[in-house]
Amino acid sequence: MEIYKIVPLSDNLWAIDEIGKTVMYVVNGTEKALLLDTGFGFVPLREVVRSLCGEKPVVVVNSHGHGDHNSGNNQFDVVHVGRFDEPASHAIVTPEDRVQFQQMFFEQFTAQGGSLPEWNPGPAPCVAVLCDGDRIDLGGYSFEVLECPGHSPGSIALFEETHRWLFTGDLLLTWEVWGQLEGSTALCVYQKSLERLAQYESRVDKVFPAHWVDPCGFPPYQLPPRILSLYAQGTARIVSGEDKGVPYPFGGKPMRCAFFEIGGMVYDPTRIGLA
Numbered sequence: 001m002e003i004y005k006i007v008p009l010s011d012n013l014w015a016i017d018e019i020g021k022t023v024m025y026v027v028n029g030t031e032k033a034l035l036l037d038t039g040f041g042f043v044p045l046r047e048v049v050r051s052l053c054g055e056k057p058v059v060v061v062n063s064h065g066h067g068d069h070n071s072g073n074n075q076f077d078v079v080h081v082g083r084f085d086e087p088a089s090h091a092i093v094t095p096e097d098r099v100q101f102q103q104m105f106f107e108q109f110t111a112q113g114g115s116l117p118e119w120n121p122g123p124a125p126c127v128a129v130l131c132d133g134d135r136i137d138l139g140g141y142s143f144e145v146l147e148c149p150g151h152s153p154g155s156i157a158l159f160e161e162t163h164r165w166l167f168t169g170d171l172l173l174t175w176e177v178w179g180q181l182e183g184s185t186a187l188c189v190y191q192k193s194l195e196r197l198a199q200y201e202s203r204v205d206k207v208f209p210a211h212w213v214d215p216c217g218f219p220p221y222q223l224p225p226r227i228l229s230l231y232a233q234g235t236a237r238i239v240s241g242e243d244k245g246v247p248y249p250f251g252g253k254p255m256r257c258a259f260f261e262i263g264g265m266v267y268d269p270t271r272i273g274l275a
């Protein structure tokens with residue numbers, strides 16, 4: 001079993017699927033390449049990006065500061081992350097984290113006969129921050145940073161207007177998002193971010209999330225734009241109290257989950273964030 005596979009999605013755009021558990025994206029501009037997320041860090045990312053894009057500077061960005069998306073940051077000198085996830089981006093993985101990652105992400109791969117090298121996650125020596133409205137210009141591709149606090153306080157989406165692409169990290173998925181982990185925002189804040197993304201629905205053709213499981217009825221790694229309003233409206237119904245969800249025990253807490261036409265939202269009923 002391969003540790004990773006590279007899937008071409010469009011001219012100059014690839015997904016890198018690492019052990020079927022996390023997805024990174026590579027965009028090849030005329031001047032620079034973009035690597036969005038560094039996954040668990042089992043992939044030799046410099047070599048992979050070079051093989052796709054040739055010798056050119058690589059801009060490395062994290063969609064957010066969770067370990068399934070930034071553990072390969074130590075392969076690079078500089079990694080960019082949304083400003084409010086900068087603190088998390090210096091974190092050193094603890095023995096408890098190792099156990100958790102083993103159970104949540106690695107066990108299935110090894111149980112199916114895959115073998116993994118020793119896990120060596122770590123931060124980049126320099127964490128550079130991105131703010132709302134910042135632009136990442138590669139030559140031929142220009143990404144606008146959209147701050148979307150929610151799943152994590154520093155979650156960002158990247159919008160490429162000309163090619164009508166939106167990269168959304170963990171903000172929305174084809175199955176229920178673990179929307180309120182320990183460091184996540186109040187759900188009403190998350191909902192505002194989803195509302196904002198929904199305003200981009202008519203301006204994008206493809207939405208690229210940071211996790212993927214097949215089959216789900218959509219072309220690989222690409223969600224239809226209407227997922228943006230489905231999540232905004234579905235989460236609004238939780239915040240307003242109209243959708244009370246169903247019990248969803250998670251992390252030892254009495255979480256709940258509201259399911260949408262696509263995906264859903266796992267949330268903490270004590271953290272809606274409104275009086």
Ligand SMILES: [Zn+2]
Pocket residue numbers: 064066151170
């Ligand atoms: Zn996450």
Ligand SMILES: [Zn+2]
Pocket residue numbers: 066068069170210211
């Ligand atoms: Zn994730």
